[in-house]
Amino acid sequence: MANVRTIDIRSDTVTQPTQEMREAMLSAEVGDDVYGEDPTVNRLQAIAAEMFGKEDALFVPTGTMGNLISILAHCQERGSEVLLGNHSHIYIYEQGGIAQLGGVVPRPLRNLPDGTFDLEELRYLYNPGTDPHRTKSAVVAIENTICGKVIPIEFMAQVKKVANELNIPVHLDGARMFNAVTALNIEPTELTKHVDSLNVCLSKGLCAPVGSIIAGKKDFITRAKRLRKVLGGGMRQSGVLASPGIIALTKMSKRLQHDHNKAKKFGKALLELRPDVFKLNLDEIQTNMVLFGVDPANFLKNTSNANAVKEFCARMKKPTSDCPVSVELLAYDERNARAVFHNDVSDEDFDLIIIKLHHVLKE
Ligand SMILES: Cc1ncc(COP(=O)(O)O)c(C=O)c1O
Structure with a gap:
């Protein structure tokens, strides 16, 4: 599919060096x-x-x-x-x-x-x-x-x-x-x-x-x-x-406060959209990471996948014709998924993540 926007929020280890960093590397005295x-x-x-x-x-x-x-x-x-x-x-x-x-x-x-x-x-x-x-x-x-x-x-x-x-x-x-x-x-x-x-x-x-x-x-x-x-x-x-x-x-x-704010906002969105599906405690979102449970009974419908976390992550990752966005999350363990916000997630990317979430929950 052409023009798919991929947003990787599996970890903050995926961050790219900034342009300023690349320029500093080029001219570094060694x-x-x-x-x-x-x-x-x-x-x-x-x-x-x-x-x-x-x-x-x-x-x-x-x-x-x-x-x-x-x-x-x-x-x-x-x-x-x-x-x-x-x-x-x-x-x-x-x-x-x-x-x-x-x-x-x-x-x-x-x-x-x-x-x-x-x-x-x-x-x-x-x-x-x-x-x-x-x-x-x-x-x-x-x-x-x-x-x-x-x-x-x-x-x-x-x-x-x-x-x-x-x-x-x-x-x-x-x-x-x-x-x-x-x-x-x-x-x-x-x-x-x-x-x-x-x-x-x-x-x-x-x-x-x-x-x-x-x-x-x-x-x-x-x-x-x-x-x-x-x-x-x-x-x-x-x-x-x-x-x-x-x-x-x-x-x-x-600049890390920006990432923390996005993490909190994402956690709130999950709970506002489907408190029956997503299990998390907002007080536990203290930095850039959101760990959240996905309830199998309320999320897994019309699917043979027995693991709600894996199914949720797979649907967020899969671009569709009406939502050409791929959001990569981490299936942290059997019960929890993880989202980590970082410098490469812009405000526009954040909005796309929420749009993708709406699409996945409608499927
Ligand atoms: C808490 C903590 N300590 C140490 C490390 C190891 O760092 P590195 O991946 O650079 O070896 C990590 C990596 O994710 C980490 O999360």
Whole structure:
């Protein structure tokens, strides 16, 4: 079908680098970063360290590598463990890299519906390493945002307080930390002051094509730099990749409220149109993600597909002659679909998404 408008809202990882980023890549000054001689990478790292209130920062290829390096840099002794939420990205979606490649044991804490965990459980599961049968707790890892939800700053402060008492550092998987900073309307340092190290993705909602930043104390970054090299992440003229990262941090991090507003508006539209079909809690839309259930009994009519979520996503994706729009959503799990709003969804695109929704519900 000709002239189909495709709008991809499966994730904010699909964002395209902006024109300004592409131009910055073209003219980036570069050098050999393994020798520490790439001026653009050095500038990105200096900007990041200052922005997050940390002594030093390091540019790494991905968020997965950023988390892996950070946990390994904290877990220097064999037989170490990391205490972390059982819904966290490091625990579920990074192939157990910390165990697979680093010999670090993940010790999961039950994530509560708001993304926090019980601090008493943290104290209870902590292993000081005095019992020779047990692993030794070396770091606590938290995630903010987690599944699109913002962890309260007060919770982060409490985790830090407990970790200080236990004498272990706190790592933040802040892949979407700027979404939390935007939702809370605070400066980045108000959030990062509660952690010893952090990982922030420059891609995703911030639109850089590649890359993550990790930040922390000087000795942590020195260890991180060695780990990055052995993991195959020592890049050479990477200023070409760091230059859009500078725009991501200094400019794109300040526009995320537009995405949050669209997410809320989309959630409201679902509930206004068919509260019998769509199941979601508007209070849970805190950033750019909308997770919503699709009721099979009320949605699946005249179809052999037993899965309402898959059927809904398939119909939203399929352009028709009276609505030549393809909206790509993620079938998140058996019961829920996911929509994520980002820089490449314009106001016109948003209107088209709602028009498509009307068409699908009429079918
Ligand atoms: C919370 C979180 N942490 C880490 C990552 C890993 O980032 P990357 O895809 O750059 O490896 C992701 C990716 O989606 C994520 O959502």
